[in-house]
Amino acid sequence: MSKDTYGIIATFDTSPEIYKAAKEVNKAGYSKFDVFTPFPVHGIEKVMGEKRSTLGSFTMIGGLAGFFTGMAIVAYMNFDYPLIVGGKVIFGPIFPFPIFYELTILLAAFGTLGGMFVLNNLPKHHHPVFEYENFGASSDDKFMIVIESEDPKFDESDTSSFLEKLGGYDVTAIPHKSETK
Amino acid sequence: MSKESNQSSDVTMSAIENPKNISLIALIVGVVGLAIAGAGLVFGLFEGDSRPWFSWLIGVAFWMSILIGSLLLIMITYAFDAGWSVIIRRQLEHMVSAFPWMALIFLPLILQPWISSQPGILWKWMNPDTLLHNGHTVGHDPIYLWKEVYLNLPWMTIRTVAYFGIFIGVSMLLRKYSFTLESDGNTRWVNRARRTSAFGIFGVGLGLTFAAFDWFMSLDYHWFSTMFGVWYFASSVRATIAFTIILCYFLSTRGYLKGIYNQAHRYDLGTLLLAFTVFWAYICFSQMFLIYQANIPEETFWYNLRLYTQEGGNSLWWWIAMSLVFLHFFVPFFFLVFYSTKVSVGRLVFIASWILSFHLLDLYFNILPGEIMTTDGHFIIRSFSVTLFDICSILGIGGIVIWSFLRSSKKVKPIPIKDPRILESIHHHE
Structure with a gap:
């Protein structure tokens, strides 16, 4: 029934x-x-x-993923093709930091958006x-x-x-x- | 006798219990603290020691940041026509009543160069005979000669008067509008306050930016950073929110906000605290990042002075810089990012106190380090220390501010009951 x-x-x-x-x-x-x-x-x-709502954890996971992705991108490129620019170190926490945090923000936003879809069972047409x-x-x-x-x-x-x-x-x-x- | 009520709708108009005692204690702490710190100023003048003068400046910087932040928060909430913050705005309006007293407390700093025979004890550019590390005296320093058109005592005095004029003027206008609304209930005062705020944000924003340049950045006048004013803005608002959380905690547990200040207000203040934690870090990092990236000696020396000893090792300031990065940003950030922190009274008050303490350390880091000449003609970097005069000046000015707050809070009702958005604020929910 x-x-x-x-x-x-x-x-x-x-x-x-x-x-x-x-x-x-x-x-x-x-x-x-x-x-x-x-x-x-x-x-x-x-x-x-x-x-x-557990949406915050999606944001957190996205943000952390973005941070480490940024780090990995910079590390891979700079160690794979070492090029000294402006007398800076090959890899450090300061000069590539904008890349870390921009990707943190980007993936945190994606995580939030995606998480919202997952938690709301979207897309749902009926x-x-x-x-x-x-x-x-x-x-x-x-x-x-x-x-x-x-x-x-x-x-x-x-x-x-x-x-x-x-x-x-x-x-x-x-x-x-x-x-x- | 007085009916204690936890119902949010029942707005009891009783003032703080034993308000006389607290404000008397605050006044005594203020006067005694300022007297000891003032004795330090005299002692510093006779001994040629600038450290007590820095104590006074740090005390002024700390409490000015909270007052300026209060004024900005009042204006920002007016500009956005915010409803939730109305009951908190009234407390901030009491805070800004201390501006005239702060002007009085600032007076010795700006009066000393005029009347003393050794004007450059705090701002070394005020004395043309000060010997610099590069072998020049200030009077023959090419960098100073270029900046002299801006950095000279009469112009500095006029500017300082103007800053206090703006802060006192805007805060008095906003207080007048809000308190008159209380007595006649005419909502045109709200419109006037909003209009004043729209212009006042520009005035106070410019005022605090140039005040930060003049009072703190010009201590090391070779250095320049357009972000310094924004740093002071970010620190100010952040410190104010932390201070407001602590203030409202006391007012809601043993004062007149009992049953009015609720979880939703706390949550919103916590959210703002998180936002300004991130903003502070963003500004501090950006300033450091640009200087690091450009790598020009004219700018980098300011950080070198703070991070390294003359032999190239890490100085005590280096550890303080690291503690600012990790304990003033990462710890509060990861603490505040959780919802449960922002709604728990204990945790929120804890992190607010934590942030206020590190805000003070941040001010030390930005104000205190500098080159001083030893008696045998060597230059050393002033190291980190907390002196008796520091404590006295911070507590003393704090006492005066608290006293002024309590004095003002007796004049009007604890919350603006005639404000059009007062119900929205009392019934605020997440």
Whole structure:
């Protein structure tokens, strides 16, 4: 059953309601769920139990890779074809430093951009919640919460009644793939 | 009696507990410290020893950097119409109240060449009879003769007056706008403050750049670096952010910012501290890098003086330079780069204190080394030392600044409640 259901969606009318609902869903032990709101609701990521993004580590890895790549480039070229320029040493920490740090910045930026794509599962041209015909309202005046079927606690009837108990209405199961396609 | 509240919405208007005591202690520390350091100035004059005068200059440089940085942060946040910083801006407005006192503290340095028989005790170019390493006296030094049109005492005095005029004028205007807004609630004061800031950034930026040239770079007037002013700017703002973090820590744990200054403010200050850590390193490295790369003796001697002994070995200053690279840049950088550092109170206050200490060492490195003549006519490089007069002048001027801060903080409400962006600042979140 859960194979053809992506998840269960419920609609709420106000941001305090969705805030409380997100808190309750997280408290009930669900981990794979998401909230859709027409505008940013501050602090909701905390009550949803979202951890801090690991994007920073991608930046760090990119930056360190850039630093050592720069070092390797200069070292390889200067030792492979030794040429004294301006009385400077063949390889040192000062004269080629711009190359080290420019590459640090460049690859750190690439790491951040690439990491963002990886963490967001991009590129993604379609999302199962689009199958829900009223989903457009979540970018207008409605607040929605989706509990995914992949969640270990997921049970179609239990989860539905749980969402209803929280005050959600239009509780609907979203199919994984549209059969009409 | 007074209701202690940790709710951010409940803005209790109580002043710091026992404000009298703290400001009295600060004033006593200030007066005693300045008295001892001032005795050092007199002693230095009689003995012909310039070291106590450097103590005074280092104290001035340290606290001026924090005051100038405060003024710049006020103006920058105004210029960007920043909302988060409104409650912090009020504390900086109290800081800049110390500018007139700093002018008074600076007075002996600029007055001494006018009234004393040995004018060049601090800035050696002020005395044409000072003997230089190249065998010339300053009066016959071709380099000085070229620079004389800029480096002469009357013009230097006028400039110094102008710098303090700019700093005091802009800070008084901004304080007046902000404090008047408090009483009449008319938002046109905010617009005026923003307009003043837009022009003030140029004025203060130019002022601090030339002040750094005149007060610190001209100590070794053969040397020149256009980056020196930017170095002082970067150091100033960096030191100010570090100082603000420590100040707000005390104000939020045992002062009037309890429950108002929150994690998001701390995080943003930490982020700015990281940014200016990188900027400081960028400027310092660029200055060193260009001089190293060009390899022209007119410029390189300044670093040679600082890094090597006359025999060519590494001097004590070399170790200080290395500690600046590794302990003033790499350690704070890798420490601050982590999110957890910026939101943890203890770690952030620790690294802010760390940065302030090394900022002082950085000032020593830039101001103190220079050639001095021994009694037997040899030239040696002034070595690194921390004297009693250093400590007295730094603590003394600090006492005066803190006293001025507390004195000003009693005049208005702890946070600008009539500011249009005050709610944004109180409810600031990451």
